[in-house]
Structures are given as structure tokens and as C-alpha cells.
Amino acid sequence: MAAPQTVQRGIVKSVLSGDAVIIRGQPKGGPPPEKQLNLSNIVAPKMARRANPNVEASVETKDEPYAWEAREFLRKMVVGKEICFTVEYKVPGTGREYGCLYVGKDPQTGKNVTEALVNEGLVEVRRGGIKPSDDQAKLCDLEDTAKSNSKGKWAADAQSHVRDVAWTLENPRNFVDAHHNKPVKAIVEHVRDGCTLRAFLLPSFQYITVMLSGIKCPMFKREGDKEVAEPFADQAKFFVESRLLQRDVEIIMEGVSNQNILGTVIHPNGNITEFLLQEGFARCVDWSMGVVTTGAEKLRSAEKAAKEKRLRIWKDYTPSQASIAITEKQFTGKVIEINNADRLVIKTPENQIKEVTLSSIRPPRMTDDGGPKDNTKRIRPLYDVPYMFEAREFLRKKLIGKKVNVSVDYIRPGSDGYPERTCATVTIGGINVAEALVSKGFVTVVRYRADDDQRSAHYDELLAAEARAQKNAKGLHSKKEVPIHRVADLSGDTNKARQFLPFLQRAGRSDAIVEFTASGSRVRLYLPKETCLITFLLAGISCPRVPRSLPSGTTEGEPFGEEALSFTKELCMQREVEVEVENIDKAGNFIGWLFVDGVNLSVALVKEGLSKVHFTAERSQYYHTLVSAEEEAKKEKIKMWANYEEPKDIVVVEEAERNVNYKDVVVTEVGEEMKFYAQHVETGPHLEKMMEELRTEMTDTPPLQGAYTPRKGDLCAAKFVDEEWYRARVEKVSGNQANVLYVDYGNREVIPAARLAALPSSFHSLPIQAHEYQLAFITVPEDPEAKKDAQEAFLKDVLNQQLALNVEYKNQGQDMVIILTSDKNTDIGLGLVKDGLVMVETRREKRLQKLVNDYKKAQEAAKNARLNLWQYGDFTADDAVEFGYKR
Numbered sequence: 033m034a035a036p037q038t039v040q041r042g043i044v045k046s047v048l049s050g051d052a053v054i055i056r057g058q059p060k061g062g063p064p065p066e067k068q069l070n071l072s073n074i075v076a077p078k079m080a081r082r083a084n085p086n087v088e089a090s091v092e093t094k095d096e097p098y099a100w101e102a103r104e105f106l107r108k109m110v111v112g113k114e115i116c117f118t119v120e121y122k123v124p125g126t127g128r129e130y131g132c133l134y135v136g137k138d139p140q141t142g143k144n145v146t147e148a149l150v151n152e153g154l155v156e157v158r159r160g161g162i163k164p165s166d167d168q169a170k171l172c173d174l175e176d177t178a179k180s181n182s183k184g185k186w187a188a189d190a191q192s193h194v195r196d197v198a199w200t201l202e203n204p205r206n207f208v209d210a211h212h213n214k215p216v217k218a219i220v221e222h223v224r225d226g227c228t229l230r231a232f233l234l235p236s237f238q239y240i241t242v243m244l245s246g247i248k249c250p251m252f253k254r255e256g257d258k259e260v261a262e263p264f265a266d267q268a269k270f271f272v273e274s275r276l277l278q279r280d281v282e283i284i285m286e287g288v289s290n291q292n293i294l295g296t297v298i299h300p301n302g303n304i305t306e307f308l309l310q311e312g313f314a315r316c317v318d319w320s321m322g323v324v325t326t327g328a329e330k331l332r333s334a335e336k337a338a339k340e341k342r343l344r345i346w347k348d349y350t351p352s353q354a355s356i357a358i359t360e361k362q363f364t365g366k367v368i369e370i371n372n373a374d375r376l377v378i379k380t381p382e383n384q385i386k387e388v389t390l391s392s393i394r395p396p397r398m399t400d401d402g403g404p405k406d407n408t409k410r411i412r413p414l415y416d417v418p419y420m421f422e423a424r425e426f427l428r429k430k431l432i433g434k435k436v437n438v439s440v441d442y443i444r445p446g447s448d449g450y451p452e453r454t455c456a457t458v459t460i461g462g463i464n465v466a467e468a469l470v471s472k473g474f475v476t477v478v479r480y481r482a483d484d485d486q487r488s489a490h491y492d493e494l495l496a497a498e499a500r501a502q503k504n505a506k507g508l509h510s511k512k513e514v515p516i517h518r519v520a521d522l523s524g525d526t527n528k529a530r531q532f533l534p535f536l537q538r539a540g541r542s543d544a545i546v547e548f549t550a551s552g553s554r555v556r557l558y559l560p561k562e563t564c565l566i567t568f569l570l571a572g573i574s575c576p577r578v579p580r581s582l583p584s585g586t587t588e589g590e591p592f593g594e595e596a597l598s599f600t601k602e603l604c605m606q607r608e609v610e611v612e613v614e615n616i617d618k619a620g621n622f623i624g625w626l627f628v629d630g631v632n633l634s635v636a637l638v639k640e641g642l643s644k645v646h647f648t649a650e651r652s653q654y655y656h657t658l659v660s661a662e663e664e665a666k667k668e669k670i671k672m673w674a675n676y677e678e679p680k681d682i683v684v685v686e687e688a689e690r691n692v693n694y695k696d697v698v699v700t701e702v703g704e705e706m707k708f709y710a711q712h713v714e715t716g717p718h719l720e721k722m723m724e725e726l727r728t729e730m731t732d733t734p735p736l737q738g739a740y741t742p743r744k745g746d747l748c749a750a751k752f753v754d755e756e757w758y759r760a761r762v763e764k765v766s767g768n769q770a771n772v773l774y775v776d777y778g779n780r781e782v783i784p785a786a787r788l789a790a791l792p793s794s795f796h797s798l799p800i801q802a803h804e805y806q807l808a809f810i811t812v813p814e815d816p817e818a819k820k821d822a823q824e825a826f827l828k829d830v831l832n833q834q835l836a837l838n839v840e841y842k843n844q845g846q847d848m849v850i851i852l853t854s855d856k857n858t859d860i861g862l863g864l865v866k867d868g869l870v871m872v873e874t875r876r877e878k879r880l881q882k883l884v885n886d887y888k889k890a891q892e893a894a895k896n897a898r899l900n901l902w903q904y905g906d907f908t909a910d911d912a913v914e915f916g917y918k919r
Contacts, residue, residue: 037118037131039139042067044110046278050076050102050155053110053133055117063270071146072120072130073168074155076102077185082199082239095194098185102154107219109145110135111278116142132167150174153184198238204288207238213325215282215298223277225251226268226313229297231283244305245286245294246321246331246492247314250345264344268313276304287323287499296326309334312343318479322495329492351485362439367431369605372413373423373475376431376458378438379602390466391441391455391488393475396420396508412521414547418514419507423474427465428545432606436460442486457488464490471497473507520564522620523556529620532564536613536622544568544611544626546604551578552596552637555604555626557611567621571614572649572658573634574897575642576672592672596642603636604628618821618900625654638662641671647866647893650858651829690879694836694856697803701778702827706807706861706870707846709778710837719776719801723758726795730757735789742770742788747796750774751787759791759800778802807861808840808848809880809887811871818901822869829860840880850883865890868899 042055051071057064077096084090116139119131136142149155150171157171179186185193201207221239222230226249230241250265276299287294297304308314309331316335321328339346365386369377373395378386396419398411414420439457446452458465467490469475477494480487488494502509522529536542547565548556553575557568576590578597604626613624626633632654637643639661649655666673697710711719730749742748742762750760750772763780764771770785807826813819836852851860864870865887872887895902 037120039116039118041114041116041137043114044112045273047103047107047111049079050099050106050149052076053106055115059270059274063266067129069117069119069133070128070130071133071149071155073158073171074146074150075158076149076155079103080195080197082197092199094197097190098154098193100195101184101193102149105152105154106145106149107278109143109148112274115145147171147174151178151183153178153181153186156185195237197232198236201238201240201291201293204291204293208285208288208293211285213284213286215284218281218283220276220279220281220297223269223273225249225265226272226308228292229272229276231281233283240283241292242283242285242295242297243289243292243320244308244314245296246316246324246328247305247308248317249308249314264313267344268308271308271311271313272304275299275301275307284325286325287320289320294320294323296324298326303330306330306334310338312338312341312346315345315482317482318477318491318495321492322477322497322499324492324496328496332492360440362437364435364437366433366435368433368602370424370427370431373420373427373469375453376427376436378436386438386454388438388440388456388458389444389453390469391457392478392480392491392494393466393470393488394478395475396423412519415517415519419474421517422507422515423469423472426469426472426474428606430468431460431465434460436465439489441488444486455488457490464493466490467493467497470494471501471506473501473505473509476508518563519558522564523567524620526616526618526620529566529616529622532562532566533613533616533622535562539613541610541612541627544609546607546609549597549601549605551575551593552600552642553634554621555600557609567619568611568613568626569617569621569623570634570637571623571625572646572652572654573638573643574646575637592642595671596637599637599640599642600633603631604633618903625652632657634658635661639665641665641668641673644672646897647890648863651863690840690883692838694838694852696834696854697837697851698834699830699832699851700802702823702831703778704823705812706810706822706826707804708806708826708830709802709804710835711776711801712803713834715799715801718798722795722798723776726759726792727757729792729795730789737786740785740788740790742785747775747791748772749789749791749795750781750783751789752781757789759795760788762788774802776801778804803847805837805839805847805849806843807864808850809873809875809884810861810864811873813871813901818869821900822864825864825867825869826860829863835860840883841875841877862887862890866894866899868894868897868902871901 042057045054045056045066047053048068051074052068053071054066054068056066077099078093079099080095081093083092110133113135114137115133115135116137117131117133118139119129121131122129132139133145134142135145146155147170150157151174153175157168157175159168159172178184182188184190217234218231219234220229220231224230224241227244227247228241230239232239249268250262252259252261252265254260276297279299282298284296284298285293286296303326305314309316314335316331321331324331338344339349339351342349363380363386365378365380367376368379368385371377371387374390374393376388376390378388380386396417398413398417414424437459439459440454441457442455444453444455466475466488470477477491477498478487501507505511520528522532542559543561544557544559546555547558550556550567553570553573555568555570557566558564559566575596576593577587578593579589580587607628610627611622611624612627613622615623617623628636634643634649635654635657638645638658645655645658645662649658652658665671666676666678669676696713698713698716699708699710701709703709726749735749740748742765744762744765746762748760748762749757752758752774758774759776760772760774762770763773765785768785769782770788771780771782772788773780812822830851834854836854836856837849838852839847839849841848850862852858853860861870865872872884872891875881875884894900
């Protein structure tokens, strides 16, 4: 009589096929022991196997009919459930055990798994042996019934029940994109470690390897022929096996790492990734956290809880402490400046200026293209570092002048010469500014050590944004050529600035971006259309100077200089403005008017009591507006006018001796030493009539070419370049060339004698119309460059202009005059003195003293302002020729 079989109990870990299972015991301080049990008296259809690349002649096999159905029937019946079993025999040599399996704790009451399989026609009964036992006989009867009912493998269409298994993925990236964020049903077939598993996707039977997104568990490392487990690697693997192996799950495919898929596995009880983190079996990793779609904050929270409890891998965890305490965690303010692509200057409602750095991002860096380096070239990061300009412009357009919310994440202590930095998350309208930058591909996300908690509170959103930017090949992640910004810097280059001046003058108002403010009236502009940088000085005002650091030391600033700088900086720093260029100074700085949102900055500074109206504004169309603003500031006694007292009116009586008889003239030609030719307006109609008659005469009776022989002093007719005839006086004859003066306009020319003709006598009677004059009270500097500047300014002011002229005195027969604008409000000569372009000549006549004093006061003002001739101070005491001065 056979000995009674011992009943054993366990839990089914997995099902290998329709007739074989892996059984494990209950865990006690670690993963429990396992054993394989094959069901006796039956044979199940063989499952498909993939080819083993490490074994020669290994080939892929397909399912036998109903192999998958048999495996699935058994899996759903027993996996993860408590069972009892008996071992009927053990094969010598291989040690393989065969027996009977029951669902439940008692063979008498439990369901016989073998009989259930046979009854469904999913396995075949072994019919060998001399005399079958009672159990075998019962199995044969069940099989006969299944055959008669055409069940399972005994059905007529059994051959169609064969899976088409895809063991490999040709293009993982395309496969993930096709299923992105869509849960796909699957069965987990193998657990390699706590964060890596293999599964069949249903119903396609695509076999994939999945690495859990956002985490890393302890691994198994191979050392020689041995596989060595890291601490808690076995426990992490068992934790996943006991919950997922051969369970129905859903997989969300989120990314690709090499040929493996990054994803999240969802069990009916929840996300296995969260459970691993909660139990201290895994840690969050940044490199794959960016692709997580199920809520990265949940994973961080689960990890944080495990750290606080010091579970498993965190048993020795010590939280990193902020090295510097954060005094103000959150605040709001207005963005007034952006430095590079990651630092903002913010003004709070309490008028505090704070600089914050966007947390956990890294701005673009200069790339090394491998070519020879030009050490003489000055690097301008904003324009030369790829995508730095695009990043700065993105922030400038979105943030400058806007109110933002700031949440301080951590404070980075100063090191290696770099100052301490407040790192924060900045939002506007609910949008994380750093995340927007990352998603555009303008910056990258900083990677931290696993134990470094000093990072952005929205770090995972930054990683996700970077993953999207990489996938879409945006910005720094693009394979296209990087954008190049060729920007000409005209600052300090006088020659280039002079060449560029006419273009800006003709352009009228030009668009610009304020890149830097040096003082209240001096800014650095970028002109996008012209792609150049210029230094720009506000016209029409005198603004207090700010302190300056020089090699010789720091120069003191003037009162309200810092306030003026702050006002200009807040109003226009990095704003889009419009400029009207009028002129340049000797240093190559452009002078003109700047408008912010239609507001004239010069007027705004004067109105705020931070600047005074400069006399050069008198010739500007904005002069009256500036004067009104200054009068208003004086009346309100604000800033620099706080102690202002209205001057007492002084009545000045014009001396009777000075002869005042203004004549209206039109200046037709300007010569050297402030000499010029002018036509009297009152005789203009006579000149026009005479010119018309002369041209008619010369057309009707054209002169015979070469018939006239010019002589010095002759009044003749000369054909100008416009092919019209004019009256001219011969000043010199040299061979076939003649030097002539056009007596009605004052211009001179050297022309061939053949272009001269005798002037009919009827045109001699009208007096010469171009009268020569010279500016009174003026001494022109001897320095060629200074003389040229004065001459150009004078020419610009008077040529072809109708002016009012008064003869003040004669000098060696030359009429010395002052000339005023047509409205008689502006003295042209006095304007040149005020600009520091010319010097004042001392006159002793009593009748002229008031005029001379006015000119001398203007000269002193120019000296004090260090304008043009006076930029190096008062040189007149030196008698030095190099200063362009002569007594």
C-alpha cells in the first residue's frame, strides 16, 4: 500500500504553461523560496519561444494551438492565490516534480486544477501505463466528454488559435509616439529588477521591455560570472513580482531609453512606481522624470515620505539644510531689467530692488566649434552666445514692466568670486517663466545629485518641458545651424558714427531697444533694423552726473544724479523706444530725442525736476514744451528746484548809441572764418526778373563758343553745371581755365574759358546781389578739426535760410554782423558760442558792451559744461597752438 502523499501549501507566483507553475512560500524577512510543479497525467500545448541570441542554432518557435488559452486559463485561476498541492513523483536526474494542484487550503474542498483544464479541452491526458488509476480514469472520461463537445483544442478551428508574437521593436520611438499617453492593456511576463520588467501588450502580443519612468531601484550587477545584488535589490524585485508578475495591468508608454521603453505601470490597486517610492525601494531620478505624465509631484511626495520615515534605502538619510535662511519666501514686484537669460531685477511695492535667478535652469553657453580662437575679439555674450539673444528677447517682451509673483526656492551661497544668488520660481498670469523658457529650448535644466534637495519647487515640470523641447528639436536641441547676430558696435568709433549719422538723420524716428543706462541722459541703444549698437545722449537738457569709477579713483556725482539714473532706468530700460537723431559729438555719441510710449524722455526728466533745459534746446521744436515742464518743476519746487527762488525782473534799456536796422536776407554761400554771402530779400524780385531776361537773351542769341577772351576783373556771363547762364566776375585766368565768382550768389568755380561769354550791357545796371558779411564778436579756432566743426554747424544753421541781419561794426572794410532767425528770437552766433564751437572776440565799443557781455556769459556756460572746444577745460591762458587759440 502506497504511503499517503504529503499536502503542501503555497502561493502561485507564475504560470509557465498550461501544465507548469512556480510556487512560492510566505515571505519571512526576505524573498521566500520557490519551486516548480508540473501537473501530472497531462500534457499542455507548448508555448512560443523567442530565439536566444547567446545560443547557437537557437530558433524562434510558435505556439501550439490553444497553448496561450491553456496558459491564460491556468493563470487567471491560480496566480497570486493560496493553493495546496501534492507531489506524486520526482524525475530522477532532472529533479522535476509532478503532482496535483488544488485552489484553496484543503485538497478535499479545493478545486482540482488538472480536472478543470481537461474539462475545458485545453490539455491532453497521458494514457500510457498498464492499468490506469482512478484519477487517470476520471481524467480520461473528462477528456472524452471535451472531445465529444469539441471543446478547446479538440475544436475544428483549433489551428486558428495560435498567437502571432512580435518579440522585437523595429522603431521604439515611433511605437511610443503612436501610443503616447494612452493606457495599453498588458500582462507582465518577467520582472528583472524593481524598476524593469517585460510584458506582452494586448491584443497585439508585442513583447516589450519597460523601465519605470522617474525612478531607479537597487540593481543586480554582474561581477565576473556572479550576479551581485545591491542592498534591497532582492526585496524591491520581490515587491514588484508579488504585485505585478502575470497580472493584468495597463502600461502608459512615455519615452524611450536606448531600445527600452520608459513608462508607468498601472495596477488595479494603483501606480506601482508610487508604491515603490512610498516603501523606500526606489529613488526619483531626474533624467527620466521629465517624461512622467501621471503626476511627477506625487512621486516626489512619496519619496519625501519615505525619506522622513527613513525606510530601507533611506535608512541613513540626512536632509540637506539650506546654507542660508530665506527671510522672505514670497513677494511680488515689477520687472525692470533682465540680465542674460536667467536673472531678473525686480522692484517691489516698497521700492526695494531685488535680483533673483530663475531656479534650476542653465542659460546658453558659448560653444567650442573646434576652430582657431581669436583672442583679440571681445566676446559679447548677448549676441555671440547661441540663443542667448533669443532667450533674453523672450523674457524682455513678456516681462519688462510687468508685475510678477516670486517664490524663493533656495539661496545659492557665493563661491569662486560669484556673489550669493537668490534662486526663485517666477510666475506671471499663472505661467512659470522658467518652464516657458525651457519649453522653447532657450535654456536647459540643471541636473542635481540625488541627495541635493536645493532645487526648484517645480523641478519636474521643468524636466517635462525639456523633454518636449528635445522631442520637437527646439532651440538648443535643434540640429539646424544656430542663429547668428552680426551687430556693429558704433560706440566710441567716431569715424563709423559719422558715416552712419546721415542714415539715422534721414530715417526720422527709428525703433530701438535700450540695452543699458549709464546716467539719466546717457543710454546705450540697439537698433534692430540697422543691427547696430550706439551710445545715445538726450538732447535739450543738462542732467546731473552720477559717480563714476575711473582708474584714478571714483569721481563724485552731482546731486540728484542717482535719482535721474533710476528714473531713466525704470522708465525705459530694455523697453522698445523711438529715437530722433540730430547730431553726434566728438566722441562718436549720437545726440537726439528719445520717446518711450510716446513720452519725450528729456521732457519727462525736466518735469520731474531731475534735469534743466539746456540752451541748445532753443533751436528745437520741443523747446517750448521743455521750458513749460521746467517752469512747472520750479513752481512745484521739486528735486533740484527745492530751493529755487524766482529772480527779480530787471528792465534792460537798449543803449541809444547802438544802431539797430535789421534786414531780411537769404544766405546763399558760406565761406571760411564765418564769412558768408547773402541776398537781400527786398531786391529778390529784381534779381529773378533779371535772371529770366538773361537766360532768354542767351537762348535767343547764343554766343559763339571761343569768341570771348576772359580777362581778370571782367563781368561776364558763365554757364553753371545746371547748364544755365549767370552773371560772374573773372578773378583769375590760367590757360584755358578761369576762376570766376558768381556775383549774385557768392559761390566760386573753376571752369573752361569756352563756357564764358560777354555779358550784354543791359545786364550791367543791376547791382551785385550777393553781399559779403562776417559774423561779429566771433573768433574761429585755429585747430583744423575744431574749425571744421564750427564751420559745419554754421553752414547747417544759415545756408539757404531766410534770416535777419544787422551790421554792428566794420573791420578793415568788412561788414561785421549778427544774424537772427526770421522770427528774431535766436542769435546764430550766440548759439555757436553756447555750443562751445567758437570763442568770443572782445570789443571795447561802449554801445556793444551788452551784446559782448551776453556772448561772454554764453562762453562761460560752455566752459563749465566742457562743450567741444572746452572739453579739456579753459585753455585760453596757455596760448598753446595745439589748443587752436591765438591772442
